[in-house]
Amino acid sequence: MNNRVIELKSKPSLTGFGSCVGKTESEGPISQDFDMCFSDDGINQSSWEKAECELLSNAVEIALKSANKSFDDIDIAFAGDLLNQCTPSSYSFRNKNVPFCGLFGACSTMAYSMLLATLTVDGSYADTAVAATSSHFCSAEKQFRYPVEYGSQRSPTSQRTVTGAGAFVVERNKKQKVFIPRILIGKVVDLGVTDSSNMGAAMAPAAAESISEFLKCTKTEPKDYDMILTGDLGKVGSILLKDYLINNKGYDISAVHNDCGLIIYDLEGQKVDSGGSGCGCSAAVLASHIMKRMNNRELKKVLFIGTGALMSPLISLQGESIPGIAHIVEMNI
Amino acid sequence: MNNRVIELKSKPSLTGFGSCVGKTESEGPISQDFDMCFSDDGINQSSWEKAECELLSNAVEIALKSANKSFDDIDIAFAGDLLNQCTPSSYSFRNKNVPFCGLFGACSTMAYSMLLATLTVDGSYADTAVAATSSHFCSAEKQFRYPVEYGSQRSPTSQRTVTGAGAFVVERNKKQKVFIPRILIGKVVDLGVTDSSNMGAAMAPAAAESISEFLKCTKTEPKDYDMILTGDLGKVGSILLKDYLINNKGYDISAVHNDCGLIIYDLEGQKVDSGGSGCGCSAAVLASHIMKRMNNRELKKVLFIGTGALMSPLISLQGESIPGIAHIVEMNI
Secondary structure, three states, X not given: OOOOOEEOOOOOEEEEEEEEEOHHHHOOOOHHHOOEEOOOOOOOOOOHHHHHHHHHHHHHHHHHHHOOOOHHHOOEEEEEEOOHHHHHXXXXXXXXXXXEEEEOOHHHHHHHHHHHHHHHHHOOOOOEEEEEEEEOHHHHHHHHOOOHHHOXXXXXXXXXXXXXXXXXXXXXXXXXXXXXXXXXXXXXXXXXXXXXXXXXXXXXXXXXXXXXXXXXXXXXXXXXXXXXXXXXXXXXXHHHHHHHHHHHHOOXXXXXXXXXXXXXXXXXXXXXXXXXXXXXXXXXXXXHHHHHHHHOOOOOEEEXXXXXXXXXHHHHHOOOOOOEEEEXXXXXX | OOXXXXXXXXXXXXXXXXXXXXXXXXXXXXXXXXXXXXXXXXXXXXXXXXXXXXXXXXXHHHHHHHOOOOHHHOOEEEEEEOOHHHHHHHHHOOOOOOEEEEEOOHHHHHHHHHHHHHHHHHOOOOOEEEEEEEEXXXXXXXXXXXXXXXXXXXXXXXXXXXXXXXXXXXXXXXXXXXXXXXXXXXXXXXOOOOOOOOHHHHHHHHHHHHHHHHHHHHOOOHHHOOEEEEOOOHHHHHHHHHHHHHHHHOOOOOOOEXXXXXXXXXXXXOOOEOOEEOHHHXXXXXXXXXXXXXXXXXXXXXXXXXXXXXXXXXXXXXXXXXXXXXXXXXEEO
16 A cells, blocks of 8 residues: 555544543543542452453443443454453453454554454444453553552653553444544554663654654644644653654644643642553543543544553563554544 | 354455474474474574564565565554563564554464454455464463473363464455455353363353354355364364354354364374464464465365464463453355
8 A cells, every 4th residue: 555544434433432540540630521430449359450351341331331332232342451361351341242353552552442443344344343441550560560569669751550441432424423534553663662661762753653654644734633642652752752753754743742641640749750651541531531622622633643562571571672553543523 | 233244345365375383383294384394492592482473473474475575565464472462473573664453362363363454455454464473382381371391290181382373465356366255253252161271161162152153144054164174172172162063053063173273283193182272373274284275276165263262371360260262264265
């Protein structure tokens, strides 16, 4: 194909959305926008992993309800998360009688699942598709770094994995809602970052590659969008992205750029170092705050870039660097 | 959608394929069919994980070459594997300049990646798509059970994870080759199996659900296919599948059923317990032995069912059972 940007002729619509978060997120600046807030990150479950399953299940149920749908209406569900074997995704859809596609795109999974859902709906392979993802601070720290119970010190470049989940229902030709006209599938980009406490730096090059490619292919400029929204680069990664885009690609996105990891927390008042991260970060922000602002017509054109660090603790210990990926979903109203 | 089976109007073709295996597989009954055999499972790498990356990279390169393509020709690559964070898949496509979709479908990944590749090609979202997957006995045992260096005892229901990889190139309207007319996306089915040494039993119910649904929706019978080929149920799972289909669904597939886990090894002469398993099992068998038999017109109609146990060692320790999934790709010539 000559053009990497895929145009979706039927303009698939986001007809339902749901979000669900934990304690720290519900104390942050956009807490009033979430559908469901838990005051305890244990979510009444016996493990952090089961707590994350609960978050994801709730987000999917809320999204279905808001689209007047049930599990039986889902033709294909796309879901993934950060945990090994994508446990929350598989278990949330277990015995739900839903054709299921499990994904691994690390923190890029909200954009990634949305773009596959829109592709299958646009191609009439599904009438109703669901895209969903989750993350949990405690299950992620335990798996990727140290169990939180150890109380290990955190670096100022580190980000707080969001305890949260988001889900969308995608359908064809529902013109009254937010729709997706174009998408771009990311590439695996690795510039050699090896610091697992600096995910923003590992993901920024992939985000820059995808954003510059999208703008070039669509012959658009940053000012053509109300917001260029990255998933979870945080404070450090956002600075790197903007610098890299100006210096290497000639695009200045600073006037319209924001990052879900900077929106979900109060970086001054909450102890979150460089900001939020994790699949649940962009999922919960997009499926609440951003969708509400779009439905209010405060935002009409949003370029959403799901950013993921494809980090494996095992291969990192074997000396490998951390590849990044960034998938793009354009959202219009 | 009223019908779960998706018909692919453009009949996407498998224009290239490649397979690559380790020592035990190259000593098995179909060794002459593989494109590349390694006599040492270390594949000249410093870790089992890096050895698996090497297997997958080689399979993809062979598949591309056989289709007269290069990495630059790939519009979308779909790949996944068994390792945490899908390391072999991400690292095989790292900095290769290829739009990349990472998947997690456990051992179902060959069928799963093929069906997504055919969907995107059929919908004209890609002209050339790649589907690929791998597994490695030592990296899988280390992650899911015990490092092989421990020499732990194996149960007779256990299967040997295949050290191998397979890859396909999918294109539109190339009528001279094997093509894919129909697919079915599996559901997450869990009947409560908790024995991580009996993956066949965990996957058989999902395979039965998908096969009976496919036959029902397409109004076909087992005798309409030259082969109904499951991915890696092994000896125990194959018996369970056939019994379950006769007793619960009324379909007798015994005359045409075979399983890649029974084809790749000599169950009498090689110490492989219940047979082969892993993403690489069906991948290596399909991308060699089966494709050669189809291209020779020995087989004209094959129903390939990728079977996966979505097992998480962590959630198993927390008392959960093992869900299964089975995706179907119909292959005709």
